[in-house]
Amino acid sequence: xxxxxxxxxxxxxxxxxxxxxxxxxxxxxxxxxxxxxxxxxxxxxxxxxxxxxxxxxxxxxxxxxxxxxxxxxxxxxxxxxxxxxxxxxxxxxxxxxxxxxxxxxxxxxxxxxxxxxxxxxxxxxxxxxxxxxxxxxxxxxxxxxxxxxxxxxxxxxxxxxxxxxx
Amino acid sequence: xxxxxxxxxxxxxxxxxxxxxxxxxxxxxxxxxxxxxxxxxxxxxxxxxxxxxxxxxxxxxxxxxxxxxxxxxxxxxxxxxxxxxxxxxxxxxxxxxxxxxxxxxxxxxxxxxxxxxxxxxxxxxxxxxxxxxxxxxxxxxxxxxxxxxxxxxxxxxxxxxxxxxx
Numbered sequence: 001x002x003x004x005x006x007x008x009x010x011x012x013x014x015x016x017x018x019x020x021x022x023x024x025x026x027x028x029x030x031x032x033x034x035x036x037x038x039x040x041x042x043x044x045x046x047x048x049x050x051x052x053x054x055x056x057x058x059x060x061x062x063x064x065x066x067x068x069x070x071x072x073x074x075x076x077x078x079x080x081x082x083x084x085x086x087x088x089x090x091x092x093x094x095x096x097x098x099x100x101x102x103x104x105x106x107x108x109x110x111x112x113x114x115x116x117x118x119x120x121x122x123x124x125x126x127x128x129x130x131x132x133x134x135x136x137x138x139x140x141x142x143x144x145x146x147x148x149x150x151x152x153x154x155x156x157x158x159x160x161x162x163x164x165x166x
Numbered sequence: 167x168x169x170x171x172x173x174x175x176x177x178x179x180x181x182x183x184x185x186x187x188x189x190x191x192x193x194x195x196x197x198x199x200x201x202x203x204x205x206x207x208x209x210x211x212x213x214x215x216x217x218x219x220x221x222x223x224x225x226x227x228x229x230x231x232x233x234x235x236x237x238x239x240x241x242x243x244x245x246x247x248x249x250x251x252x253x254x255x256x257x258x259x260x261x262x263x264x265x266x267x268x269x270x271x272x273x274x275x276x277x278x279x280x281x282x283x284x285x286x287x288x289x290x291x292x293x294x295x296x297x298x299x300x301x302x303x304x305x306x307x308x309x310x311x312x313x314x315x316x317x318x319x320x321x322x323x324x325x326x327x328x329x330x331x332x
Contacts, residue, residue: 016268059225059250060258083249083267084225092226096262096269101249102182103262103278103301112269135269 015137018144020130020152028119028126030163032088035117040166041065044158046077057085062099080115091117111143128156181303184310186296186318194285194292196329198254201283206332207231210324212243223251228265246281257283277309294322 012019024031034040042053042065050068055061064079080093081101094114098104106112116131130152134140178185190197200206208219208231216234221227230245246259247267260280264270272278282297296318300306 092267094263094267094269097260097280100299101258101260101280101282102299103260103280105301114263114267114269116267133266133268135271 012131013133016134016140018132018134018140018148020132020149020156021128022153022156023122023125023127024156024160025125026160026163027124028088028121030166031119031126031128031159032091034159034163035091038063040162044155044162046155051077056099057082059083059085060099060101063093083114089119093117111139111146113139113143130156178297179299182300182306184298184300184306184314186298186315186322187294188319188322189288189291189293190322190326191291192326192329193290194254194287196332197285197292197294197325198257200325200329201257202229204229206328210321210328217243222265223248225249225251226265226267229259249280255285259283277305277312279305279309296322 034044036055036057038053038055041055042051045065046067051065053063053065055063059082062079062081065077067075067077069075080095081097082093084090084092096104096112096114112135114133118129120127134143200210202221202223204219204221207221208217211231212233217231219229219231221229225248228245228247231243233241233243235241246261247263248259250256250258262270262278278301280299284295286293300309
């Protein structure tokens, strides 16, 4: 068992959770940097080229990615509060909390989830797992229907393209 | 600065937060045990004598206190998911998440908050702070009107009585 595999979040619930798992040919350290350095995060997290990102990498800190659309408007693309930070191995964040662990106001219809991003060394590459935890089966199903697998898979493709170009 | 004072949660917001702060004459280590050992927690967390408590003391683990009322019915008294566990100094938990950091379904009217319980050595006693973070000023006001200060103060009295008797 690696350090990343020892915590409570590994109790999987196929009814309420969604998983994207893939072996990729870049090392965990590069995946970590792509997830945690603002200059890299902004380039792959959304397809838009005009994004900015901010990262406060500690439990209770948040990351946020904001896209500037062609009209010059800023459109938030995502924000999360870090829960666990295990360098090069595991990043856990949630949309249920904001900065300083403050509970998040949820607008009607918002989908809240907690994401466990794991990077296990696998040969010269990485076994990458995005494990996404929802409140209930209905939310998990809704997230799946919104295109979770395609969307998170495409984002991972973008992350890999960035790392290979770096 | 002590270790307990160095994280992001110390950015206070008087509009959205409530605070109970008191210097008490029992050492931090005894306060910690009262908060984290199920056999102690169940005795002070609620006034009811027939409570049980469970504690999974790690980030992502939960604690819960269940009261058994005179009719034999089990009535949940509180549950929280741990966010930070700093032995004898600081315990952070939230009602916005459940076990394994899973977002919590909220019933209409539920009040969600995150609590930062700090124990700083103060002479032979403790400077005890319960710092409670809400989504917005309306929730903080509602919690205050529900009797936050009297309720959390009475619970602390019960905790101290337990420690002194121990």
